[in-house]
Amino acid sequence: MPQVDHNRMANAIRGLSMDAVEKAKSGHPGLPMGAADIATVLFTQFLKFDAAAPEWPDRDRFVLSAGHGSMLLYSLLHLTGSSEMTIDQLKNFRQLGSLTPGHPEHGHTKGVETTTGPLGQGIATAVGMAVAEKMLAAEFGKKIVDHHTYVIASDGDLMEGISQEAIALAGHWKLNKLIVLYDDNGISIDGPTSLSDSVDQVKRFKACGWAAEKIDGHDQAAIAAAITRAQKSNKPTLIACRTTIGFGAPHKAGTNKVHGEALGADELKAAKENLGISLEPFSVPDDVLKAWREAGHRGAAARQEWEGRLGELGSRKRAEFERRLRHERPPALAKAFKTYKKELLEKPMTAATRKSSEAVIEVIAGAMPMEFLAGSADLTGSNNNKAKLATAFSAKTPKGRFIHYGIRELGMCAAMNGIFLHGGFAPNGATFLVFTDYARPAMRLAALMGAGVVYVMTHDSIGLGEDGPTHQPVEHLSALRAIPNMRVFRPCDAVEVAECWELALNRIDGPTVLALTRQNLPQLRTSVNENPCQYGAYELVAAEGEAKATLFASGSEVEMAVAAQKQLAERGIPTRVVSVPSLELLLAQPKERRDAIIGNAPVKVAIEAAVRWGWDAVIGQDGEFIGMHSFGASAPLNKIFPHFGITAEAAVNAVLKRVT
């Protein structure tokens, strides 16, 4: 317990938050003021951290799921002594280039464990962090990994559907070191939450296997007692803290007027007088600041002791632990890929790319069995991303390296973000490509944060057949390619599958989608000397003579392009085939390379069982596109491609009608 009065310490948060929002004329003062007591108790008495070492692997994780209350976090970082979070940064809240953007951004600001703002995702990402902790603790021992994950969540976080997926998983896995402090202020932007909600959250969480209780969120003793109980629970815990939004603002507290805008000069002054704090903007009394700084270094001794224990781990295990946290791949991986690709040349594989991916997964899991962490949203047998030896992760089997996420695509992808951000694992998750629609908010955050996760998205076109248009992706490749920093690979055969997997695993600064087929494909590649997928596209079949046409295709349609090329060659029309495993990666190449790959054959045809959107950048406005112009249909595989006119013959005809 700090020497300075709790209220004065909490009021430092309130003062800084009010001032920063006022200066920016934009932001959310209500949550920082309302949750200041909760945060003060947590950061001064419970949270294990050392402000001098924000990357300490065994620190407690703190996630502000209600990211709009960012000034709470920035105030805490400043007060506890983050070296970069100066008072000037607080004064530059929400300004261009500051470390204090409107919502906390991981990778942009030290001490921000994950990017939050899109509601519900913080709590779901925290579930992933708690999973990673549980797994690493079981593997490296509690002397090395033994920390909590704390979340401050808002009404909005708990209204978003993703919260249900997250809490169901946390309850099922008994993630007892996950503690959610719910800032239950009863106010959303539109007004009282009673406008749209009457859920009893304590009962709801209990129904999902959590410990849950209600407390007064301004009673420091009650907060401390509840956190102490939570730490002893064998379940994850929800502490619903009844608070007053904008606590201290005499006229606006407890209303939506203090949710998302500055208090205004008069109310700010009145609030400060009411709280008994200085009217001087951005001022914190010396003794209060000192007490906060002490709180920020409470963990220094524990951290040093931990460093000692890490030293005792033995150099090999220590190196392994540190390598894992750096997301560095083991040397065995590249070697295993090389060997495997050579084997493929000797024994070509005709298989669905989801099946050749399964073979690759055996190779990867062999090279990094404990860090390769696959999972599926209840389609394990269809997605084929479970290594044979991997067992199911559960409360009782924390060394299991396959996660049954249930039918929860968004919760899965948010948890994967948390697993990656925690460190120690290369997570991948699987479902049907069409269901990336459900997962998109977390996939976008992965791209924004630069999280190196892999999505195994199978059944990647109308080729899935009978399940019909609800399950057939048509626009998804395009919609995913449009996301900045997202990589989408759609390999055409077993060799490309291996190459794309290797690129995906080595991409630790952004997410990768692997779009894989349900249906069988032949092996087309006859050389494995380099990995041409790294350029997004490459010439798979050269023209015999000066090319009159180039056929571009990805995935399952490359086979059609190759067949069409052969027919055209027989008719004396020299044609190239360019395999395009990643359209957006091709377009991102330096102009010279891009132009060389695209080439200047007068006729350009693209074949992809998806919408044209984006392909004009390769084939031009007048290029021929053979693909989808509508949603799909329920039919067996052998009927469906001809029905939509996606065939080698269509490609041949498209060239013939253009070639002069």
Added chain:
Amino acid sequence: MPQVDHNRMANAIRGLSMDAVEKAKSGHPGLPMGAADIATVLFTQFLKFDAAAPEWPDRDRFVLSAGHGSMLLYSLLHLTGSSEMTIDQLKNFRQLGSLTPGHPEHGHTKGVETTTGPLGQGIATAVGMAVAEKMLAAEFGKKIVDHHTYVIASDGDLMEGISQEAIALAGHWKLNKLIVLYDDNGISIDGPTSLSDSVDQVKRFKACGWAAEKIDGHDQAAIAAAITRAQKSNKPTLIACRTTIGFGAPHKAGTNKVHGEALGADELKAAKENLGISLEPFSVPDDVLKAWREAGHRGAAARQEWEGRLGELGSRKRAEFERRLRHERPPALAKAFKTYKKELLEKPMTAATRKSSEAVIEVIAGAMPMEFLAGSADLTGSNNNKAKLATAFSAKTPKGRFIHYGIRELGMCAAMNGIFLHGGFAPNGATFLVFTDYARPAMRLAALMGAGVVYVMTHDSIGLGEDGPTHQPVEHLSALRAIPNMRVFRPCDAVEVAECWELALNRIDGPTVLALTRQNLPQLRTSVNENPCQYGAYELVAAEGEAKATLFASGSEVEMAVAAQKQLAERGIPTRVVSVPSLELLLAQPKERRDAIIGNAPVKVAIEAAVRWGWDAVIGQDGEFIGMHSFGASAPLNKIFPHFGITAEAAVNAVLKRVT
């Protein structure tokens, strides 16, 4: 109660479902076999419908949320006497062009109330249907509108996050005529649901304001008693029916082996023997079929009585009711738009398009106050889609025509689908454009079903400023444009806002996104004689002389294009400005019109504060694009466009460097 034994009737469903899946060698027999008892009790004793009049407005709605169990629904349609659902259709299950696709498709097959398959959405869409029923009943009286909405939901439906959004809303609104029969079979594709779930659903639903109980789902008396209780409840009801998946299959029942694949000849034979039904495929005993057909016409008398009551309603009110259900707009609407647009010319409006949209909403609500049904996911004051006179919808105020959906974008959009499908309303829903990511699964279903809903998506670019990259859409315009049958409008001023709203409301066969700004924009249009937005794009400013360049822009960037055009004209470079409120609609125009709008100026520049993805189709691979190449940043409006180089000056320079 039918004269024929319940079990024989239920077994007819089981037999047909097994046979159809077996013949297709694909499908899900487990659910139809397991839920046959529930469905038989519901359809023979409770469901108010008349197979001869599947469009009867006051029929009970039945939603098979677990759409993979489609053979349950197809069997029921056949057995109860749907005229088009012949035995041949069942034999063509999952075949090209059949009425029996893999998952039920609304608009494709009569009697399918909504398209299901993407899990969780059926129950959320049913919430919208129940809302529409409650509203219409309050408006037209219980003599005209008084029906239930029944749902059969699976484990997967309740695992998906959207289910939480749906049940929270249903509980809050006390939608007592919504009854969910949960097929609690404890099995998902991966195996027992205990692999990934331990939620107590009865407790969870109770926490959300529902009545909920557990029963034996094979006990017909228990099912009937529970439905009877549910009909009397003042809350929505969950009936958790414990069932055996694949009931009757001697070896595979109760396991995931019967979930998603054909039984196989041996098991099928054994199951039929076990159930005591004919081995002849697709056969139903005459007396059983007769009893089912009688059940299918149980409602005929009630429907005739209802027709009588409709006649007594008075011709004016009856015409209004029928017009509303046809989604036909009142004549007053077109007139109101015409008047309003003329007024705009006289009194131009400088305003954010979200604000000029608010003005349009007043016009629309004036013309159709009871059918224009707006709502917002807790951003009402920011989205500006609430008409002044509209009051909040709630359990006690069913005539309220503004829905506070809470922070539930996906639940909102799924409910909108249900409201539209029920008939009687023109629903629109609002949030920030970036959060279409959360809503995408329901938006896709709207496009697939052809539901004429409108999405009011504000804060449509980096122009939202300080909230930063988590809230700034960059790829969303492109990702939405890629969806077949989705219309995306991004109007540039108050006139285009009115025009796009008019097109959106008159589009009753598909959804429309209106992307609107946070920031102010001038009024650029000086003529309102026709509605050029209907072509997706049009020449807003003509060149003085033969155009050397064309500037294409949408929304807030049209202002920049107009400013650049002026600067270029002053430098003697004749330049056109083409406003592109809907890029994909422009591209869908007949070639002649499209070419005329795009024109053949040698330099083509597009300006849009979003990614380039898709624009090459207009400006060509070598066209200049001024827009976003990354995620955004947190900064005030006046800093952010220059920071990312999106300015009139950039457009001028792009032209200058190309013009020779």
